[in-house]
Amino acid sequence: MNKKIVALTIAASLSLVGCEKYPEPAVDTGEKIKLQAIFPVAQHDVDNIAKNLVVNYRVVTNVPTDKCDSKIAYGACFEVQLTFTAKKEIAAKDWTIYFSQIAPIQSFESDEFSVKHINGDLHQISLKDSFSGFAEGESKTLNFRAMFWSLAESDALPNYIVTAPNLTARVIESTVPYIDKETGLEVVPHVETFTDFETQFKRNATDNTQWLSSEALYERNAVLVENKMAVAQAIIPTPKSVIIDEYDRFVSINNGIAVSLGNVKLADVDAALSHLATLGVTQNNAGLPVRLSIAKVLPNKTSDQAQQVSGSYHLTVGEKAITIVGSDANGVFNGLQSLASLVTVGVPKLPMMTVEDEPHYAFRGMLVDVARNFHSKEFILSLLDQMAAYKLNKLHLHLGEDEGWRLEIPSLPELTDISSQRCFDMSETECLMPQLGAGVDRNSSVNGYYTVSDYQEILKAATARHIQVIPSLDMPGHSRSSIKAMTARYKKYQALEEEEKAKQFLLEDFDDTTEYSSVQFYNDNTINACLESSYDFVIEVMTQVKKIHADAGQPLTRYHIGADETAGAWLESPACKAFVANNDQGVTKMSELGAYFIERVSGILSDLDIETAGWSDGMSHTRVEKMPEVVQANAWDTLFYGGHDKVHELANRDWEVVISSPDVLYFDFPHEADPKEHGFYWASRHTNTEKVFQFMPDNLPVHAEFWLDREDNAYATDDTKTPLKQGQKFVGIQGQLWSENVRTDDMVEHKVYPRLLALAERAWHLADWAVPYNYEGAKYSQDTEVFTKALEAERDKQWSVFANTLGHKEFPKLEIAQVDYRLPTVGAVIKEGKLYANIAFPGLIIEYQINNGIWQTYLEPVAVSGAVNVRSRSTDRLRAGRITAVN
Numbered sequence: 001m002n003k004k005i006v007a008l009t010i011a012a013s014l015s016l017v018g019c020e021k022y023p024e025p026a027v028d029t030g031e032k033i034k035l036q037a038i039f040p041v042a043q044h045d046v047d048n049i050a051k052n053l054v055v056n057y058r059v060v061t062n063v064p065t066d067k068c069d070s071k072i073a074y075g076a077c078f079e080v081q082l083t084f085t086a087k088k089e090i091a092a093k094d095w096t097i098y099f100s101q102i103a104p105i106q107s108f109e110s111d112e113f114s115v116k117h118i119n120g121d122l123h124q125i126s127l128k129d130s131f132s133g134f135a136e137g138e139s140k141t142l143n144f145r146a147m148f149w150s151l152a153e154s155d156a157l158p159n160y161i162v163t164a165p166n167l168t169a170r171v172i173e174s175t176v177p178y179i180d181k182e183t184g185l186e187v188v189p190h191v192e193t194f195t196d197f198e199t200q201f202k203r204n205a206t207d208n209t210q211w212l213s214s215e216a217l218y219e220r221n222a223v224l225v226e227n228k229m230a231v232a233q234a235i236i237p238t239p240k241s242v243i244i245d246e247y248d249r250f251v252s253i254n255n256g257i258a259v260s261l262g263n264v265k266l267a268d269v270d271a272a273l274s275h276l277a278t279l280g281v282t283q284n285n286a287g288l289p290v291r292l293s294i295a296k297v298l299p300n301k302t303s304d305q306a307q308q309v310s311g312s313y314h315l316t317v318g319e320k321a322i323t324i325v326g327s328d329a330n331g332v333f334n335g336l337q338s339l340a341s342l343v344t345v346g347v348p349k350l351p352m353m354t355v356e357d358e359p360h361y362a363f364r365g366m367l368v369d370v371a372r373n374f375h376s377k378e379f380i381l382s383l384l385d386q387m388a389a390y391k392l393n394k395l396h397l398h399l400g401e402d403e404g405w406r407l408e409i410p411s412l413p414e415l416t417d418i419s420s421q422r423c424f425d426m427s428e429t430e431c432l433m434p435q436l437g438a439g440v441d442r443n444s445s446v447n448g449y450y451t452v453s454d455y456q457e458i459l460k461a462a463t464a465r466h467i468q469v470i471p472s473l474d475m476p477g478h479s480r481s482s483i484k485a486m487t488a489r490y491k492k493y494q495a496l497e498e499e500e501k502a503k504q505f506l507l508e509d510f511d512d513t514t515e516y517s518s519v520q521f522y523n524d525n526t527i528n529a530c531l532e533s534s535y536d537f538v539i540e541v542m543t544q545v546k547k548i549h550a551d552a553g554q555p556l557t558r559y560h561i562g563a564d565e566t567a568g569a570w571l572e573s574p575a576c577k578a579f580v581a582n583n584d585q586g587v588t589k590m591s592e593l594g595a596y597f598i599e600r601v602s603g604i605l606s607d608l609d610i611e612t613a614g615w616s617d618g619m620s621h622t623r624v625e626k627m628p629e630v631v632q633a634n635a636w637d638t639l640f641y642g643g644h645d646k647v648h649e650l651a652n653r654d655w656e657v658v659i660s661s662p663d664v665l666y667f668d669f670p671h672e673a674d675p676k677e678h679g680f681y682w683a684s685r686h687t688n689t690e691k692v693f694q695f696m697p698d699n700l701p702v703h704a705e706f707w708l709d710r711e712d713n714a715y716a717t718d719d720t721k722t723p724l725k726q727g728q729k730f731v732g733i734q735g736q737l738w739s740e741n742v743r744t745d746d747m748v749e750h751k752v753y754p755r756l757l758a759l760a761e762r763a764w765h766l767a768d769w770a771v772p773y774n775y776e777g778a779k780y781s782q783d784t785e786v787f788t789k790a791l792e793a794e795r796d797k798q799w800s801v802f803a804n805t806l807g808h809k810e811f812p813k814l815e816i817a818q819v820d821y822r823l824p825t826v827g828a829v830i831k832e833g834k835l836y837a838n839i840a841f842p843g844l845i846i847e848y849q850i851n852n853g854i855w856q857t858y859l860e861p862v863a864v865s866g867a868v869n870v871r872s873r874s875t876d877r878l879r880a881g882r883i884t885a886v887n
Helices: 003-016 028-040 044-050 196-201 216-221 230-233 266-278 329-342 377-389 452-464 480-495 534-553 572-582 592-608 643-651 689-694 701-707 745-750 754-765 791-818
Strands: 053-061 075-084 096-101 104-109 111-117 122-127 141-146 159-163 240-244 250-252 255-261 287-295 314-317 324-327 349-353 352-356 364-370 394-399 470-473 558-562 609-617 631-635 656-659 732-737 827-831 834-838 844-851 868-873 885-886
Touching: 044 053, 044 159, 044 572, 104 111, 111 141, 122 732, 216 885, 230 364, 230 791, 240 329, 250 364, 266 329, 266 377, 266 452, 287 329, 324 329, 329 349, 329 352, 329 377, 364 377, 364 631, 364 656, 364 745, 377 394, 377 452, 377 745, 377 754, 394 480, 394 558, 452 470, 452 732, 470 534, 480 701, 558 631, 572 592, 592 609, 631 643, 643 656, 643 868, 689 754, 689 791, 689 868, 732 754, 745 754, 754 791, 827 868, 827 885, 834 844, 834 868
Parallel strands: 255 287, 287 324, 364 394, 364 732, 394 470, 470 558, 558 609, 609 631, 631 656, 656 732
Antiparallel strands: 053 075, 075 141, 096 122, 096 159, 104 141, 111 122, 240 352, 250 349, 314 324, 314 352, 827 834, 844 868, 868 885
């Protein structure tokens, strides 16, 4: 082969891209013949495979065998059978498939295919020399074993990519997700339904999780009791004190409301008034007077009892007027939102009452990960509306991750030019690799970023709703998107022979030979802590973000570093070896570099007058004396593994601890225990709205009395080792929505709602059934009874009112706002030939189907025979819930 052919061969091997078709090289006819012999597959072959290869993904078993890697924790692995069926003949060879598989593949078995892990979740299927092509209708299989477990159908990712050197990559059509018209939810068509309890549903022999049946759900829902008056008078989140009119009277708002601002600025309450208007409560000079004011001392308080808590208010709904007095503008805003909570859509009257209210926690947060998969500005604006409606006041916006960078930084365009997109470019000069089943389309909704103007619109909307935006661009781990962008910047300026500018913001040491694997299985996702250019990058980004905030009118006062899950990087970095040998910062070994990075970045933030926040695992390794006075630590340690110890240790540092426990506050987890329920489950296989409502965040260890671990087994907690110091409290709680497999805005809403309403309840209201924390320390298990039967009964009684309020009063409001909250599965049994059905949120519509016939509305027990299915339907009848069979 002559040198020209060799060069062309190498170029073709390196290109492997599908964002664009590379031009065919100009070679003479003889050389074309030789090139075709090397690469026999043509573009029409790739197109044919994409169109006609049917992929089927079936979890065979989660039961480990001797084929599993014994070095992996628990010896756990699961087996998948991939079946490929050709609708038409496929004769071409030398093509490959790239696909995303969250858990790395350990081993495989196939006569004609081989598979290997590339990076992160990306894997490659190649053809063996023995590959014989597909006859029309022929099927071939590839069995593989991957780490840990696969317990939900949503674990499998879409958009398998077929490609060949120097050709345009295509997505295999049988793996392209679609939206179900009834539910509005994404369906990944190549994933086979789970059917076997022992081999597919169970994690291992000790897993006692039960596959939720309609019968079991019917029994659970049966305890709910309707109380229409309690629902009409309910405010979510529940106020601190409510005095109901002794005669249960109502006042008419048929003519709307006439608002007097008093000493309140319109800009401070306009969003709340707009919310009322969307519910049909409009302003009218002839309407019921609503008088607003701010006062240092709220009504019924003396000066020495004056409420100092931001957001406090006093609300009176009287026969002739409504008055709202706030301790500040935020308090008046909250009072108006409580007024909106009293509204029943379509009912022009309000219950008469007096409310005195203040928040239990100052920090009432919601995290949304827009970095793994992008979520639109419109979704964020809608989320802000609902957060404000339920008095949540902190939006933790996760903008930077391994798989994407989502905020425009004008001075560093590479961050969004390259790292806001995932397509098929294995060189990553145009975009990032197609992690998380992104496919090849740069215009996909999973790609994108917020321009400066987009982000400032979000900030302005948040300010108008008294919500603080806390941005997060994760570092030093979880930073692959920024690393790759700055490497591309380096190459660009190196090509221009501007070496100083090339190295200005470089985040990796090219001579580092460290082999490591992050929690998400990347081998190149950690910013080098020993390069000055890494800190120059942090300064540049944070200076820019601070300016963006200032120009939008919401100063950047707190920034979330991330700081978690740094995976053994730097060990063989010459820069780090030199730094550890010669530094004067007290760093004596490589294992201290992660903490040093956080300490130094915290100092950079302090110099910019920005407070530091981070995740508990990374923050816990820092030296307290090297950290700023104000530090926020998000505690995400699992309760069933004794995570309260870590939480208490951080709080005892006098840090501001925000409870973010995955056992109950990770909303990317499934609502119920069913393989068709969407989400990850490493800490909980069922986190429904009731569980969030049950949370007692002031007392973490007590949950061992009534909750179970991730396998639904009892556990015990010992709080005598690291109890909280006397009087020490947490600053707040935060719900989390991580987006690894959440690809659409509708799916985000399905995951967040209605759990967000229960989050708001626990963030704002201290329940009278909650067990106070024992500062002397205590031990808890299902054999202790600190949480008494009387407290349990009161909790369940209040849950019944809460659930009814959601179904009858709050869901119609979410529907007006076009929020696609999760519709619950229906509980149902058949007794003596009659169908009995109920639902977790009374007020929603129940439908049933007999022998796959037409769907009918369930009103009362009805005679049935044959196969019976049930589902829920929204009150506006525009969406249906997931179908379940009644056995």
